Amino acid sequence: MVPREATPFAPWGGGVFRLSPRPGEEDGSMAHEAHEAARERAYVKAITPRSEDYSAWYTDVVLRADLADYAPVRGCIVFKPYGYAIWESIQQDLDRRFKATGVQNAYFPLLIPESIFRKEAEHIEGFAPEVPWVTHVGEEQLAERYVVRPTSETIIGTMYARWIQSYRDLPVLINQWGNVLRWEKRTSPFLRTTEFLWQEGHTAHRDEADAEARTRLMLEVYRDMAHELLAIPVVAGVKSDLEKFAGAVRTYTIEALMTDGRALQAGTSHYLGTGFAEVLGIRFLDADGQLKHVHQTSWGASTRLIGALIMVHGDDRGLVLPPRVAPIQAVVVPVGPQRERARVLEAARGVLRELQAAGVRAHLDDREEYSPGWKFNEWELRGVPLRMEIGPRDLARGEVLAARRDSGEKTGLAREGLGSAVAGLLATIQTSLFDRARRFMDENTREAANLGELKGTIDARRGFVVSGWCGNQACELRVREASGASLRCIPFDGAPSEGRTLEGGGRRCVTCAEEARHTVVFARAY
RNA sequence: CGGGGCGUGGCGCAGUUUGGCAGCGCGCUUGCUUUGGGAGCAAGAGGUCGCCGGUUCGAAUCCGGCCGCCCCGACCA
Known part of the structure; x- marks a missing residue:
């Protein structure tokens, strides 16, 4: 058996709080010792050390901190009171921030008629494989099937088409707190559950500039929330076309770095253009007498943030909560x-x-x-x-x-x-947790000039890898194939609301060595 | 979707190889003593061994099928 991680404040701790023995460490020849080991293991209910098995550590923390429990539904968890209280902290904070920018809350149905869901081609292509269908009531087959929403662009847009007539009706700034279902192949508590809780904001605007400003403003809201409430430093930026939301023109993201060196998308904001407006008929009469399609945005953050909280601040003793989100301070x-x-x-x-x-x-x-x-x-x-x-x-x-x-x-x-x-x-x-996480992110952000370097860093140490990129999708895919790392984002140069992303900065593309158009961040991601 | 693992009191497991009383630790209940880093003693309660079928005098254990969950890799907040 190994003593728990030495901590300066608990000189007496080593003998009491034991970790479960590794295979082979148990001395089976001595019945008494084996018995003692079994007793102590169960008694102490150790958390697997992060260094031994990060994902086992994560699961242990989730269960033993009483945040959640596995539900008898594939990929679903019960948010237990303590975990739910953290979500309520996040909700309250975000809700205040949203409202301060003029957003109001509303609620739309869980079920979306198939005909509506199918209207935006790219959108359905992205989500169809993972949506569950409602096909029957009792024994009777429904005339039209419904999807259980994976996100609500289509149904909300359908309503916007009825509500918006004139440029005077714009902008429409609505947020919804709710649940969605996505039948993911691989699930994990908080990080990727079949059903999850989130908020989705949906706005409609008169022109691209107004919608684009809103998109970036909401990303800034997420960034500030992550920094100030969760004490999680993030890199804010724009997604590549390959990584963007199905149906969006541009997707913005905040990316956080977990202590195992993997990235986690902690919030997204999309400029949707007029794509949904065109297929759903969301039009308005502008001041110039022209009938135009609205420009839309959508933005969301989910209970996944709780997973980020665990993996950014937690240690071998369990959860560490920043005071501002902590249900009990x-x-x-x-x-x-x-x-x-x-x-x-x-x-x-x-x-x-x-x-x-x-x-x-x-x-x-x-x-x-x-x-x-x-x-x-x-x-x-x-x-x-x-x-x-x-x-x-x-x-x-x-x-x-x-x-x-x-x-x-x-x-x-x-x-x-x-x-x-x-x-x-x-x-x-609160401050010192943020500083510590910030230091960790900085220390685990490294440059790579070419694929070999990038792969070397990813394999050896994970973390964020900063490189040049020519903007070519083939080069992006090469990185993914070669290293397993994906392009997390093209970071902003300054505040998201300023809208300036990092340029090549004299770098060469990490794959093809042509002059880089952007400086980008790669990482293995959750 | 592919690969691996696991289903035995509430939890963690042993028992399965070689069929023969269903066990251990924790937790729970009651009582007494305790309380500055996971307290002690004593007495108790608690199990269709994931499900269905088969083999057998007899199945947690062997055979067949099914289901569920977890973990690891390709798609996703």
């Missing part, structure tokens, strides 16, 4: 012997009230049936940013002991002015 754990219980509990309740009054999402763990040590491990596993320990010693000193989840650092905080001190600490944790 500080957990108060009373400690000390039985005879002091009443005093300590009362003080703990006082601490809870004070934290709540200071606007901290605080929770008091006053369960009698678990020991403090058990609670410490439990709340660390669940990623709570701050643990507040309070016992007789702290009472005597007029302090509360604060333990940081991100660094393990423990500090005695004066009982006086505790609320603001904790709020300050939470802010520090």
